Amino acid sequence: MRIVIALVGFAAIITGPWWIPLICMILLSARRIAPEAVIIGVLMDFVWQGSAVLAKAPFHGVPLFTLFGLALLWGLEPLRRRFLF
Amino acid sequence: MRRLFAMTLLVIVVFLIDLISGGTIRALAQNAAASIGGVSVRVFNAVKYSGIFHTRATLAAQNQALEAQIARYEAQAAAYKALQEENAQLATQAHLAQDNTGITVPVVSSLRSSPYGTFLIGAGSAEHIKQNALVLTDLGFVVGRVTDVSAHTSLVTELFASGKTVSALVAGANATLGGAGGSNARAQIPRGIAVTAGDIVTSGSVGGRPIGIVGKVESRPADAYSTVYMRLPQNIYSLRFVFVLSSTP
Numbered sequence: 001m002r003i004v005i006a007l008v009g010f011a012a013i014i015t016g017p018w019w020i021p022l023i024c025m026i027l028l029s030a031r032r033i034a035p036e037a038v039i040i041g042v043l044m045d046f047v048w049q050g051s052a053v054l055a056k057a058p059f060h061g062v063p064l065f066t067l068f069g070l071a072l073l074w075g076l077e078p079l080r081r082r083f084l085f
Numbered sequence: 086m087r088r089l090f091a092m093t094l095l096v097i098v099v100f101l102i103d104l105i106s107g108g109t110i111r112a113l114a115q116n117a118a119a120s121i122g123g124v125s126v127r128v129f130n131a132v133k134y135s136g137i138f139h140t141r142a143t144l145a146a147q148n149q150a151l152e153a154q155i156a157r158y159e160a161q162a163a164a165y166k167a168l169q170e171e172n173a174q175l176a177t178q179a180h181l182a183q184d185n186t187g188i189t190v191p192v193v194s195s196l197r198s199s200p201y202g203t204f205l206i207g208a209g210s211a212e213h214i215k216q217n218a219l220v221l222t223d224l225g226f227v228v229g230r231v232t233d234v235s236a237h238t239s240l241v242t243e244l245f246a247s248g249k250t251v252s253a254l255v256a257g258a259n260a261t262l263g264g265a266g267g268s269n270a271r272a273q274i275p276r277g278i279a280v281t282a283g284d285i286v287t288s289g290s291v292g293g294r295p296i297g298i299v300g301k302v303e304s305r306p307a308d309a310y311s312t313v314y315m316r317l318p319q320n321i322y323s324l325r326f327v328f329v330l331s332s333t334p
Contacts, residue, residue: 014118015125018200033088042096047118048199050232050240051108064200066096073089 002028006036013043021065029072032080041069112235119205119238122194156320163318164224167285167295187221187330188212193238196322202246202266204229206327209237214329219291221328226317227291228268231329241327244288244296245270245315253288253296255313256280268297268317273310286315 009024021040028034044065103110190208198204208214218231220241233240244251245264253262253272256279260272274280284299297315304311 012198014122014194014198016195017197033092035092038092038096042099043114044200046103046111046114047205048201048203048240049111050201050203050242051103051111063100066100070093070096073092077086077089 002032002034006034006040009036009040010043013040013047018044018048022068025065025069025072029069029076033073033077038066038069038073041065041067108233111233112238115205115233115240116235116238119193119207122198122205123191123207126193126195153320153323156318160224160318163283163285163298166283167225186332187218187328188214189326189328190214190239191326192324196267196324202243202249202264203232203240204243206231206239206241206329207237208329209235209239211236213331214239215331218332219294219330221294221330222317222319222321222324223326223328224319225295226319227288227294227296228317228321228324228327239329243268243321244291251288251296252290253286253315255286255299255315256284260313262286262315268321269300270297270315272313272315274313276304276309276311278311280311280313 005024005027009021009028012020012024021044025037025040028037028040042063042065045063049061049063099110188208190206190212192204193207194205196204206214206220214231214234216231216234219227220229220231221227227244229241229243229246231239232242243249243264243266245262245266245268247264247266249264251262251264251270253260255272255274258274258278258280260274262270262272264270280299280302282299282301285295286297286299287293288296298318299313300316301314302311303314
């Protein structure tokens with residue numbers, strides 16, 4: 001299941017609407033520490049967020065998906081420890 | 086906990102390498118995405134027109150075709166009006182005539198995929214695409230600017246990406262349009278100014294070119310300002326090709 005969700009997430013970076021990778025990131029991070037969720041976030045930002053945008057518009061330059069991936073990584077850790085281990 | 090630190094550090098290192106190398110990793114990711122996106126668009130079109138879903142989608146397709154026809158007529162009317170206005174401007178301000186040389190390039194990604202109001206086009210520095218170049222629809226409306234250029238791929242940021250603002254001229258009045266994504270925007274203008282649906286909206290920041298048309302005007306007697314909703318006269322999501330100007334105003 002984990003592989004399927006990760007594959008859907010990776011494929012949706014390019015072919016699907018942006019909220020599909022987002023959902024995949026949440027699903028992947030819910031049960032375990034998932035590096036693939038962070039990688040999906042990083043790729044979303046690298047593909048869709050221009051580097052020039054980073055320089056010219058501060059708000060649009062924030063790598064939202066990467067930060068969200070890291071937030072899931074760290075933020076869900078207490079829950080994972082409490083309920084799953 | 087060690088894994089969490091390691092992954093966070095790795096992400097920071099990757100971003101730093103990308104920053105120091107001038108966006109090399111981004112360019113690689115965008116090139117790969119453009120290749121995969123181009124293939125997936127072709128596969129999608131092949132499946133769509135193969136007839137597999139014909140019986141299920143006949144009515145939907147007919148409806149869509151009629152809607153597209155209406156949109157086309159509306160776009161043609163808007164384009165005609167834009168040309169008339171442009172003609173009048175050129176007649177009075179011949180010195181503002183601009184160079185319209187450029188290149189027609191394919192859109193290689195879905196516009197729905199990006200959360201940042203960007204899309205990929207299948208041309209880059211090898212095809213003389215320049216950073217900050219204007220990107221136009223086939224009817225001459227500006228949809229965005231090239232923000233990243235790699236060898237054969239470029240990233241275009243929509244003029245009205247969500248949260249962005251653009252100074253524009255609506256019915257002769259200066260207005261600041263707030264982007265809402267999908268080439269939609271809105272602005273507040275003084276209520277006394279006569280604005281009607283279909284009026285052309287232009288912007289000095291893109292060389293006085295048309296950036297859209299007024300779709301709807303909301304005005305209440307108690308308010309000092311009217312809310313003007315602006316949109317492109319054509320569906321941005323159905324764009325297959327765009328025109329990239331060689332000059333950058």
